[in-house]
Amino acid sequence: MTDESEAGVDRYIATGRQRYGEKMKTASGPPPEGASPREVMAHKLGTAAGRSIYKMRKTIVEPVCSQIKERRGFRRFSFRGVGNVGQEWKLICLTGNLLKLFRSGWSPQTVWAS
Numbered sequence: 250m251t252d253e254s255e256a257g258v259d260r261y262i263a264t265g266r267q268r269y270g271e272k273m274k275t276a277s278g279p280p281p282e283g284a285s286p287r288e289v290m291a292h293k294l295g296t297a298a299g300r301s302i303y304k305m306r307k308t309i310v311e312p313v314c315s316q317i318k319e320r321r322g323f324r325r326f327s328f329r330g331v332g333n334v335g336q337e338w339k340l341i342c343l344t345g346n347l348l349k350l351f352r353s354g355w356s357p358q359t360v361w362a363s
Contacts, residue, residue: 273295
């Protein structure tokens with residue numbers, strides 16, 4: 250880890266693909282001695298706690314990204330550079346949120362001053 254802002258972050262990273270219906274090996278205790286980083290992560294994901302935490306990804310981040318890719322057809326950025334890409338991403342997210350509000354039938358409440 251090279252970025253100080255990521256200190257103390259407990260990562261859960263997929264180590265491979267799992268086929269539909271395939272059972273994952275259950276792990277307990279510490280990872281084996283001399284295990285590679287991939288094996289350590291696979292062991293971590295095999296524990297009961299690791300499974301329950303990793304399972305939450307389907308409800309937190311992935312639906313938003315898939316909606317942006319599939320429904321909006323956004324596949325690549327138009328600009329180059331971190332700053333420009335950041336601004337474009339904010340615009341994509343803003344328009345996505347506005348579309349969600351519009352489709353839900355929400356309208357702003359106007360308050361007229363007397």
